[in-house]
Amino acid sequence: MAKLFIIRSFAVLMMLVLILMTLDLLGESGKILSVPGNDQGDVLHYISMRAPQIIARFLPFSVLLGTLITFAGLSQNSEVVAMKAAGLSAHQILAPMFVASLGVALISFVFNDTVVAPNTARLKAWQTVEYGAVAPDSNARNNIWVREGDDLIKAGNVLGSGDDTVLEDVRVYLRANGGLRQVITATRARYTGDAWQLEKTRSFNVATTTESRAETLIIGKDITPDRFNVVKVDGDSLAFLPLMRAINDLKAAGRRTDNLEGILWHKLSGPLSTLLMPLLGAVAAFGLARSGALFLRAVIGMALGFTYFVADNFALAMGNLGAYPPWIAAWGPFLLFFLIGETVLVRTEE
Numbered sequence: 409m410a411k412l413f414i415i416r417s418f419a420v421l422m423m424l425v426l427i428l429m430t431l432d433l434l435g436e437s438g439k440i441l442s443v444p445g446n447d448q449g450d451v452l453h454y455i456s457m458r459a460p461q462i463i464a465r466f467l468p469f470s471v472l473l474g475t476l477i478t479f480a481g482l483s484q485n486s487e488v489v490a491m492k493a494a495g496l497s498a499h500q501i502l503a504p505m506f507v508a509s510l511g512v513a514l515i516s517f518v519f520n521d522t523v524v525a526p527n528t529a530r531l532k533a534w535q536t537v538e539y540g541a542v543a544p545d546s547n548a549r550n551n552i553w554v555r556e557g558d559d560l561i562k563a564g565n566v567l568g569s570g571d572d573t574v575l576e577d578v579r580v581y582l583r584a585n586g587g588l589r590q591v592i593t594a595t596r597a598r599y600t601g602d603a604w605q606l607e608k609t610r611s612f613n614v615a616t617t618t619e620s621r622a623e624t625l626i627i628g629k630d631i632t633p634d635r636f637n638v639v640k641v642d643g644d645s646l647a648f649l650p651l652m653r654a655i656n657d658l659k660a661a662g663r664r665t666d667n668l669e670g671i672l673w674h675k676l677s678g679p680l681s682t683l684l685m686p687l688l689g690a691v692a693a694f695g696l697a698r699s700g701a702l703f704l705r706a707v708i709g710m711a712l713g714f715t716y717f718v719a720d721n722f723a724l725a726m727g728n729l730g731a732y733p734p735w736i737a738a739w740g741p742f743l744l745f746f747l748i749g750e751t752v753l754v755r756t757e758e
Contacts, residue, residue, distance in 0.1 A: 410508040472713035475689035498757035505686035517680035521647040529645035569660025573633035643671030670727035673738035687749035
C-alpha cells in the first residue's frame with residue numbers, strides 16, 4: 409500500500425510540474441528572451457530556479473491526489489473490504505500511508521530548506537532587475553526603520569558597520585500619548601560610542617508649528633549601531649534556522665515579526681500537511697464499490713483536501729495582516745482539519 413501510494417503521488421507530482429512549468433514559461437520566456445544577451449541557457453536557468461518552487465507548492469496536492477487514486481483502486485478491487493474482513497480497523501488500514509506520508513514530509517522539509525529557499529532568493533533578485541544582469545551585493549542598506557519606545561527613526565542610507573556606522577538622510581519622529589510631538593531631520597548621523605550625533609538638523613515642533621535649526625544634536629542614547637544593520641527579511645528566501653536567527657535580530661531591533669514567525673512555523677506545518685492527506689482522502693477508501701458511491705466519495709475526499717489548502721492560505725494571509733497570532737496562522741488549519749478528518753473517519757468507519 410505504501411509503495412502504491414508513493415508511486416502514484418510522485419507520478420501526479422511529475423505531471424503537475426510538467427504542465428505548470430510549461431504554462432509558466434508561456435508568460436515568462438518572452439520576458440527573459442527580450443533582454444539583450446539572454447538566450448536559451450537563461451530560460452533553462454529560470455526553469456532550474458522556478459521548478460523547485462512549483463514542486464514545494466504542489467507536493468501536498470500531489471499527495472492528496474495520489475491518496476485518492478490509490479484508495480479508489482483498492483476499493484474498486486474490493487481489497488479494502490478484504491482487509492476489513494480480516495479484522496483490520498480503518499486506522500490500521502491507513503497506517504502504511506501515514507508512515508509513507510511522514511517520510512514525504514521529512515523529504516519535503518529538507519528540500520525546502522536546501523533547494524527551494526536559496527533558489528527563491530536568486531529568482532527574486534533576478535526578477536527585480538527584470539531578468540537582466542544582477543548587480544553584486546552592496547554594503548549600503550536603504551530605508552531602515554528603528555523603533556525606540558514610542559519614537560521612530562528612519563535612515564535613508566546606512567553605511568558601514570559597528571562603531572563606524574553612518575546614517576544619511578535621517579528623520580526622527582518623537583511621539584507622546586499616541587500622537588506626533590516633534591519631527592527632526594538631519595543630513596547625517598554618526599555614532600559617538602553611546603549616542604548618535606545628528607549634523608545640520610532641522611526640528612519641527614507640532615504643537616507650536618515652529619521650526620528650529622542646529623548644527624549638531626545628540627539623540628538615541630540607548631540605540632546601538634547593530635539595530636540599523638538589520639535589513640528587510642524575506643521569509644520565503646531563508647531556510648528554517650537562518651530565518652529564526654533573523655527573527656531574533658529583528659526582535660532585538662524592536663521590530664514587529666508576527667508575519668515572519670507565521671512563515672517560520674509554516675515551514676514545519678506545510679510539509680507536515682502531507683500527513684493529513686491520507687486522513688482526508690480516506691473517505692474514498694471505504695464503502696462498497698458496487699454501491700455506485702465511489703465517485704462521490706472521491707469527490708468528497710478531494711473537496712476536504714482542497715478546502716484545507718484554502719483555509720491554510722487564508723490563515724497565512726490573516727497572520728501577515730496581524731489578525732491571527734503566528735501559531736494560529738501556521739498550525740490552526742492543520743489541527744482543525746486533523747480533527748475533521750478523524751471525526752469523519754470515526755463516525756463512518758470506527
